[in-house]
Amino acid sequence: MINLSQYQQIFDIDNTAERCKKVNDSMEQLWKSKLDQLAAQLLGQDYRIATYGQTLVTTYHDALNPKYAEQKKDSSIGRKYFAQIVRKVGNKEVNLLTLEFNGIEKRLYVTIDLSFYQVHELIKSDRLNAMLDELGPKIGTFTRTGSFTRNEIERTVLGQALIEMIKPRIRPWIYIGMMLPLEGEFEVSSIIDYLKQTWEQTAAFRQYSLEYSEQSAKAAHIMDLLASVEEPFTATLFGRSYQIQYGVTGNEKSGEREQEFSLKRDGQTIVQGCLLYREYEVRTGSSRPMLAVDVEGHNHTYTNVEALLGEGLKEWRLFKSFRTTNQDNEELKQEAMELLIQHDFEVEHNGYRIGTYNNSARRFEEDVREIKGKLVCAALLFAHVAGRGKFKFFETDATNDASIVNGDHIDDYSKEIIEYNCTFNFPVIYEATQNSSLTFVKDLIRDLHLNLTALDDKHFVILSGISGTGKTQLAKLYANAVYGLPYEADNPYLSIIPVRPDWTDGTALFGYYSSFENRYIMTEFLRIILHAHEEREKPHFIVLDEMNLARVEYYLSDYLSGVESHKEVPLHNRNDLDGIPSKINIPPNVYLIGTINVDETTHSISDKVLDRAFVMTLSDVDLETFWSRMDEGIRTGLQSEFTYLKRLHGLLSPYHLHFGYRTMSEMMKKLSSHLVLDAEYQTSRTAMLDQVISEKVLPKLKGDDRIAELLKDLKDLFAEHLGQESISCSHIIRMEKELLRYGATQF
Structure with missing residues (x-):
């Protein structure tokens, strides 16, 4: 009992x-x-x-x-x-x-x-x-x-x-x-x-x-076979030789794994994309295991892997369709099929063959590297035909050269036909942000969410912090999460506008009528405001990047006044302009995020602006989480360098002279690229570490007597590991002398 x-x-x-x-x-x-x-x-x-x-x-x-x-x-x-x-x-x-x-x-x-x-x-x-x-x-x-x-x-x-x-x-x-x-x-x-x-x-x-x-599980096995291929693949497209380089397949998040790829020629990246291995699809609720190939944020291959399951041998034959709103889709499909034929694909009835899957042996009959290469190459050709993302190959007459391997697509998943559904449900938004490789903790995401949504009619957040902490990335990540989009995707409801130092009044945002050109000079900011009026149910995000390069209260005053007073902002007084109203109010579906850096090149922000915004400071840098999300190859090969740079970061942090994720990422990529050079062209790892520190960390080092102890600690650190004759150590010795003589120093 x-x-x-x-x-x-x-x-x-x-x-x-x-x-x-x-x-x-x-x-x-x-x-x-x-x-x-x-x-x-x-x-x-x-x-x-x-x-x-x-x-x-x-x-x-x-x-x-x-x-x-x-x-x-x-x-x-x-x-x-x-x-x-x-x-x-x-x-x-x-x-x-x-x-x-x-x-x-x-x-x-x-x-x-x-x-x-x-x-x-x-x-x-x-x-x-x-x-x-x-x-x-x-x-x-x-x-x-x-x-x-x-x-x-x-x-x-x-x-x-x-x-x-x-x-x-x-x-x-x-x-x-x-x-x-x-x-x-x-x-x-x-x-x-x-x-x-x-x-x-x-x-x-x-x-x-x-x-x-x-x-x-059977469908996942097929996608595992494809995802396991990481070695570069060489393909000939339009008579030119290219190399497709695959990244590491990420861990599963919300039923999806992502593997980035780059199309390169002579070491130059031409275009980037990713393969998406989906057990299910959160946005549509679909339970079908799908394989998608994205090129510059557009799905050009989207196919149900279950079509390969069954008994015995199954041919993998895909069918391509275009569904754009401003082009003849039948003509695009015909052009795509002709390109596939030119590149040695087997094409029949608007479908093309990728390979054959053996259900008994649970493997492809062909080399899985060829299968994957075909999938990616076909998607690249479709991107070329559609012209999305303004991506085009340079076409030559030689189109039947060498080892072409391409693939295909079943349902076009193009941006033109996606219904952009939005939600401000925080658990949904937070889960979407965690599917990104970016390093942002829950507290930060929650704080930004509340700051943007707590007020019904005013949504204005300023992100402050040292350079490289991901302020602009955070804004984009959140806006895309609201629409259920991955960080890399294009979001038509997000506009990132770089602020110029010469912005002195509201025309920088709202435009003006030019008597000289006899037309109204439209701005990106005004275009978003007008579009927000047309789609009032959809949130529109505007990011003013490095907003204090100009005096914020000068160019933003009309916007702040319009939001605060609910009155219209005057644009012009003419009667002969179509499409541009004489006055416009700021609709409540506009969300403004400004990013600021604080240094000698920027202006301080007045209380008038600060009183009307939530100000968030992104100064904490979580290097351990950042490191855990780096490619395993980099983590394995550069652990000692990372440990040393983290120690350096710890010395700089109390003085607010530390570096952000971008600086750390770029240093790691340079150190990694150095290791793949032929041995005869390499320098020592210590010398290369010294080089990146002097190039990426020390240039921002400056201060007065308050950094005297820091300079001593840095000199000891550099002398211990890099040597007293190192570039970094010599810079610190010079700065110590300048500090003693002038009372201040900088790199």
């Missing part, structure tokens, strides 16, 4: 350490054992029992550790317990049955869970309602609303409820099973009976989940 009310009392214990220990002591051994016995009866083998136990034990020890005690003080960990029967399919585990005691909701759950994408596939194939109708009356359906909370949804409206979640990009897990109040006494056998009943009644969903997972 177990007392569920006593379980609830344990969950209600305030002290985290005590709560976690009692939950683990009273539930882990019992329910892990019972689930194991049940699984042995139901499955025999090929299963594992997963529980909450390890989390409870870890949290218990952390809560007793002074280092983490304060952090764990208000934790909700330990307010529930669960045990699950899981089976591994591919490299992922499928949850077959869960027993959960939930102290937050005061409920006991016995459920099977499915991902949003799995259930969405059932909706699209019109199978969900029929499967739900077969469930008994005690079986309910729930969606996850938080780590500890669920929302019960009537079966009859579950499908429609999930469809309505697609546009705002809400992707909850769906639970099917029984729910009981967490109170009263129960025989253990009664709980086991609930588990058995749920197991029997959800058999169709469990079988579907396993089949879905097995299919996904």
